[in-house]
Amino acid sequence: MIDYKQSGVDVEEGYNAVNEYKVHAKRTRIPGLLSDLGSFNGMFEIPSGLKHPVAVSGTDGVGTKLDIAFQMGKYDTVGIDCVAMSVNDILCSGVQTSFFLDYVACGKLDAKVAGELVKGVADGCVDTGCALLGGETAEMPGFYDEGKYDLAGFGVGFGEKDEMITGKDIAEGDVLIGLSSTGPHSNGYSLIRKLVKNFDDDFGGKKIGEVLLTPTRIYVRPVMDALKSFGKAIHGMVHITGGGFYENIPRMYPKGANLVSVIKKDSWEKPAIFDELIRRGANPDSVYGTFNMGIGFVLAVSADKADEIVKHFNDNASKFQSEPYEKAGASPLKAYKIGSVEKAAKDLGDDLKGSHEATRLI
Numbered sequence: 001m002i003d004y005k006q007s008g009v010d011v012e013e014g015y016n017a018v019n020e021y022k023v024h025a026k027r028t029r030i031p032g033l034l035s036d037l038g039s040f041n042g043m044f045e046i047p048s049g050l051k052h053p054v055a056v057s058g059t060d061g062v063g064t065k066l067d068i069a070f071q072m073g074k075y076d077t078v079g080i081d082c083v084a085m086s087v088n089d090i091l092c093s094g095v096q097t098s099f100f101l102d103y104v105a106c107g108k109l110d111a112k113v114a115g116e117l118v119k120g121v122a123d124g125c126v127d128t129g130c131a132l133l134g135g136e137t138a139e140m141p142g143f144y145d146e147g148k149y150d151l152a153g154f155g156v157g158f159g160e161k162d163e164m165i166t167g168k169d170i171a172e173g174d175v176l177i178g179l180s181s182t183g184p185h186s187n188g189y190s191l192i193r194k195l196v197k198n199f200d201d202d203f204g205g206k207k208i209g210e211v212l213l214t215p216t217r218i219y220v221r222p223v224m225d226a227l228k229s230f231g232k233a234i235h236g237m238v239h240i241t242g243g244g245f246y247e248n249i250p251r252m253y254p255k256g257a258n259l260v261s262v263i264k265k266d267s268w269e270k271p272a273i274f275d276e277l278i279r280r281g282a283n284p285d286s287v288y289g290t291f292n293m294g295i296g297f298v299l300a301v302s303a304d305k306a307d308e309i310v311k312h313f314n315d316n317a318s319k320f321q322s323e324p325y326e327k328a329g330a331s332p333l334k335a336y337k338i339g340s341v342e343k344a345a346k347d348l349g350d351d352l353k354g355s356h357e358a359t360r361l362i
Contacts, residue, residue: 013109017137020115024122028132032098035133042133044099044156052161056095060085060241061152064189068209070148071199075113077215078151079120080127080324081186084216086155087128088239088297092252094165094231095157096224100125102135102153107144109137117151120215120324127218127322130155167236167252167300170341174235175306176249176261178338179223179313181296182330183271185216187242188290195280203276206329211273214328219297222320222333226312233305240292247289249298250358258347261359263339270294288361300341310335 018038025037034043046053062081069078079102087097102121104114114137125132135153144150184192192212199209219239227234236252249261271294278284287293301309313335321332344357 013111014137016111017109017114020111021118024119025132027122028125030131033131037134044133047158050160053158054161055156055158056090056093057154057156058086058089059154062186064193065186067193068199068212072209074213075116077120077213079117080124080215082151082153083121083124083128084218085186086153088219090155090157091220091223092237092239094227095159096220097128097130097155097157099131099133100153100155101133105138105140105150107141107148108146109139123324124218128220165237167254169235170253170300172341172343173303174300174341175303175337176339177299177301177310178268178295178336179219179297180334181292181294182214182217183273184291185296191290195277195282214330215324217296222313226309230305230309233302234299236300238298240296244289244291246356246359258344260342260344261339262342263361265361267338268294268336306337310337
């Protein structure tokens with residue numbers, strides 16, 4: 001006869017992991033949180049003052065970037081990536097995430113490693129200004145290799161229905177403002193892992209694996225701050241994730257608008273890691289369809305306010321640079337005018353994702 005522990009599931013280690021989580025979750029408590037970590041569910045009160053509240057949700061994982069964390073034995077920042085991938089998506093509607101839940105899965109649970117993963121999640125929640133409402137830890141021996149973890153999550157925010165940013169106001173002549181990334185963020189790592197064979201290689205005085213683990217920038221606080229001052233002038237927003245510019249930028253345009261984005265590739269400073277990936281064999285003709293190439297978030301704004309908005313982001317960037325990014329050596333956020341919105345010369349149809357006609361890089 002065998003018991004659960006002998007089958008590979010250590011319940012006591014699970015309890016230890018939850019105790020680690022609770023320490024980090026306490027840092028994320030905000031008004032509206034009605035439950036404590038460890039309940040069967042999480043409760044959050046819909047913010048008052050909304051006439052027609054809309055719940056906006058987003059979900060994602062960290063992906064194969066996790067493999068670099070395992071090889072480097074560095075687990076404390078990938079949780080930030082997990083949060084960022086969801087909250088930046090939610091932000092595209094002009095909504096700040098209110099709460100986040102995570103999911104940690106593994107073959108054999110190590111409470112200290114799981115605690116480091118969730119510490120990163122809590123850091124991401126603090127940076128966002130949302131509560132870590134709860135989560136799930138699943139130990140599945142024989143399903144995941146020992147030492148390997150998966151990390152995913154989802155967030156929910158609440159906004160006023162009539163104030164949602166839907167892209168309906170984007171028009172010909174709008175200026176595209178790009179906000180700097182911290183590197184590849186959490187996208188393109190299946191390709192990166194083909195290009196980089198040794199993550200201990202030196203790159204600018206650091207191990208290249210450490211550079212590649214720089215956490216995804218969370219754009220929530222600086223963008224919400226800009227919306228307070230320039231809300232009506234900001235017509236659309238997009239998070240540059242997997243598929244790069246071609247896949248993502250057309251997603252902010254309303255159906256039937258027949259608009260195209262013209263992007264000037266030399267209009268912003270690109271992190272050196274992208275040149276290094278090209279040097280190692282990444283196809284320079286396809287990198288803008290794989291990576292963010294240094295621009296992680298794009299706003300379509302009124303031309304008459306574009307310079308003011310860029311200045312606002314750059315003047316206030318330092319106050320939004322939190323400790324985990326400084327520790328990782330990431331530069332503060334910087335805004336650039338990277339292109340414009342133009343009318344298409346022909347009918348492009350409604351499905352513009354991935355279209356090189358809908359997004360032109362010059």
